Amino acid sequence: MNKNTIIFSTTLNFLITFVLLLISFIFLYSHENSTKSKQLFDRYRPIVQMINGKKLHFDENFNKSLSEMNYEVYASKEQIDSILSVKKNLIFEIVRHEKTFKIYEIDGKNFLLFDKFDKRILIKDLESQNFTNTIYIIFVFMTLLIVITFLYIKTLKKLLPLKELKNKAINLGDEKFDFDFSITNGKDEVALLAYEFQKSAQKLKNIKESRNIFIRNIMHELKTPITKGKFLLQLEKNEENNEKLKMVFNKLEALINEFATIEELISQNKTLEKKTYFLEDLLDNAKDILMLDDSCVICEYQNIKLNVNFKLFSIAIKNLIDNAIKYSEDKKVTIKTNNDEVLFINSGKKLEGNFENYLEPFYSKSSQESFGLGLYIAFNILKANGYNLFYKYEDSKNIFTIKKDKKSLI
DSSP, X not given: OOTTSHHHHHXXXXXXXXXXXXXXXXXXXXXXXXXXXXXXXXXXXXXXXXHHHHTTOOOHHHHHHHHHTTEEEEOSHHHHHHHHTSOOEEEEEEEETTEEEXXXXXTTEEEEEEEETTEEEEEEETTOOOOOSHHHHHHHHHHXXXXXXXXXXXXXXXHHHHHHHHHHHHXXXXXXXXXXXXXXXXXXXXXXXXXXXXXXXXXXXXXXXXXXHHHHHHHHHHHHHHHHHHHHHHSOOXXXXXXXXXXXXXXXXXXXXXXXXXXXXXXXXXXXXXXXXXXXXXXXXXXXXXXXXXXXXXXXXXXXXXXXXXXXXXXXXXXXXXXXXXXXXXXXXXXXXXXXXXXXXXXSOOOOSOGGGGGSTTOEEETTEEOTTHHHHHHHHHHHTTEEEXXXXXXXXXXXXXXXXXXXXX
């Protein structure tokens, strides 16, 4: 175990506390036994002096005096042996020359044994109470030990996730962002740290994915204007061709700005600024980006108002128009409205499988056909603007519908 870790320091502190507690218990226990022995000796000192004065020869008056003092005398060897044969606890002993004085505890009563010159006498203290502080000391020690151990285990459980967090941080350096913590439901500092760490990891994952998509998108979207630019360069140089070439470069510049905006959107680093725009203005901007002829887009819509981000929403519309034309049989798209919904309709084959799959980047239903990033980008832009994208196939028509998300209305 690393000596610089918090877990090691916590364990060391627990061990030090335990050792100090154990030393305190041993000291108090020894002190209690010593005090108890002294108290017992002081209690029975008068009896010892009386018996030593009698030299273990007792008459009726002496026995009567002890009886009045709540002491019971056993002088016969059989009685003494019988009493001492049971389980007993020696709590005090003095041995001097041939004299022995012992105090036994038997069944909660104290028995005083005098042994002198092979003569023995046993005296039972009828009022003896062997209640001491020892049981309290043991109880307090065990309670503190249990509490400290419980706190140590609880603290250790709180700190152990830090080790997991450290390992996850190492994986993070290797760009391994897919992981979950089992402690993010807590409310302590470690759980909050793990939760924030997980949020940061997810954000880094989104940024990484957006970078990859960004590069793919550049290759995907720049292909058309670059091809057109190459073609124009091969034509005769005149004012008309120069103007078209300038439009191509403007298209490239617009695409680069578009990519930067999309990258920020996907990585969730940008808060959208939304205003109210007419649908016609959004469609005109989308068609300008695509450099389409008006004949490719059949307009059958009401010029409704939409509260959106103009630049991004135009890109979403552009992608829907582009996909609709690309995969239609007549290379045309019809745009309609239904209340506040916008519909993009083309004639063609029905999409195979779940529509959700087509919202993934570069989804491919076969090795020969890939749907690129168009629907993926459109869906994410619509979602960021508070809209959703739905699909249905009806009367040999593919219908993509932009509809206000119910969650954004709450």
